[in-house]
Amino acid sequence: MRDTTKTKILKDAFIAATVTAILTVPLIGMRLKVESTGLTLHKDFMWPVIAVLVVFVARLVLPFLLIPKVSIPAAWSRKAADHRKWWLGAFVVLALVWPFTPLGSSTMLTAMTMAMIYVLLALGLNIVVGYAGLLDLGHAAFYAIGAYTYALLNVHFGFGFWEALLFAGLSAALFGILLGFPVLRLRGDYLAIVTLGFGEIVRITLNNWDSLTHGPDGINNISKPTLLGYEITRRARTEDGTTLWQALGIDYNNIYQQLVLYFIAFLLVVIAAFLINRLVKMPIGRAWEALREDEIACRSLALNPTMIKLTAFSLGSMFAGFAGAFYAAFLGSVTPASFGFIESAIILSIVVLGGMGSQRGVVLAALVLTLLPEFARGFAEYRMLIFGAVMVLMMIWRPQGLWPASRRRVELPS
């Protein structure tokens, strides 16, 4: 009896090592390079040999080890986080104070402003994926629609940022409704593919509709946002405009402008987080979560699944539209290349990593995933590889995310 298990382990280890060899020898061991002489193949079998040996030994040893079920511990103790919302206050104070410490350099401000845009995008996607349980793979499409709405309104009609912000959100929401209405009646995983297709449709259209979007070159010279009616650029765009710096009586400095942009981004994030937080507590928010858990039960309680999904989908798209408008204003230019599937995938992995349906988790994950490339050099090359691996590993080990939301519950007094 013992003997047969021993041969079985040996056989398993042998098979695993063979599969590893097949997997690694051609793709890791042989690399194609384009050289002046044409296509050449560089062979280096060090890594495949290491991989095969590691897998073989691991398969031999593993059955004799008692492996505890792996689980990544939650980032913080759940009880403390739930009752006292210390993290909320700490986050706001930190976000307001750090630019005035020595950390507040120009590069850090730019990075943090981009991080805030991702927080906003992820908060929007969290409504769709986290609360309503609809997999949206085309979030970047609504981001693009928001960005181009502001860009076009600004360049052609002279709209300011704050007026156009409203239209950017509305047009993204409108596209969300137009796309969602036919598709949301279908099974959930069709939505994933259709949104993915929609994302590509939007990108390809922006890339090719030269007369409107200037194709791959994109739209340039988009105005920066104003603050309380004052412009934040070096010189006012119009004759009678005043810049904030003239009003305050200080000399223009590039870093002041970045500071103002960062605070506007932060303000948008706070407003969005607050609104979404209230929405989730309203009947509609409860309906999203109920629908995510059991659609048939919802339908038998006379909730209209299509309408409920549609509100979640269009609201999520609206926040992406806001993020897009700010992105266009922040960079001053938009190109279709910034809104590919990769963007949608990054936003989705933020939501997954933070914990679907957990706002605090999503904020944390957005900051970590967007700031990590700034700190870790050489990380950029492996960024998408790691994102992909993180999505798989999180689903296997910790599908609820790093900092999951606590479930609301009411207990009957016994």
Next chain:
Amino acid sequence: MDTLFPLLLQQLINGLSLGAIYALIAIGYTMVYGIIGMINFAHGEIYMIGAYVGLITITAIGTAMGYPPWFLVVAALGIAIMVTCAYGWTVERFAYRSLRGSPRLVPLISAIGMSIFLQNYIVILQTSRDLSVPELITGHLFSIDVGGFEVSMSNSRALILLVTIALMAAVTLFIGHARMGRACRACSQDIRMAGLLGIDVNKVISFTFILGAFLAAVGGVLIGLSINKINPFIGFLAGIKAFTAAVLGGIGSVPGAMLGGALLGLVETFASAFLPTEYKDLVAFGLLIVILLIRPSGLLGRPEVEKV
């Protein structure tokens, strides 16, 4: 009128060979969906890996060594199939198996993660540049003059059609008659019941992934030999289009995937004959949305009833 007919004839030939590739990939989607009800998002990347392994094999053997081209093609196909099947199996074993029985969103996200991972894995290992595949299959099967307009079919396109038709026949026979094929059909009807009746469900699911990878690898190698250019991003677009083909034919149905692939290929080439080429990809996505609107169960699919 004079040039329209030969143009249509030429597009028919191009469309069918393109559709054959979609059909090969679509079978992988449709069988996995039929049995475990998930969209194997990483399937397009499996096809891309097939194309890369094919090119690596051809480069490793070398075109200058004096081997005949057919030998290189056969070697590329054989090795690509072996490696790609191993990838298909490994992906299922690691990224999906432990997630069986969890909410639908969970394996789907894992699949998307796997797709992103595999795409960037190839980008890092084999660079993201376009690599040119040597033209091993040259010449034309026929080239006829129709009203002053040349209609031709290259040998590489003919090979695609021939291999695809042969594989389709083999797959149909296998699923209809072989023991494993019967097990697949049983699992797609009711996986729990099949398990209770003594079918090794894990083995069937692994087999489905391996068969899907097999067909995708053939598609990948053949497309590389036909259009002579590959990059790590071909899998993404081909994957979505093949999925569209599977939905068009009725997801879960193997003949549906074949029909859907052929139809999609034809629609796309005919559309690109009359529309600016940049909008070619829009046709597939637009078609997907339209089918889901009008007939979500596809041409040959059964409408799905959700059970409590």
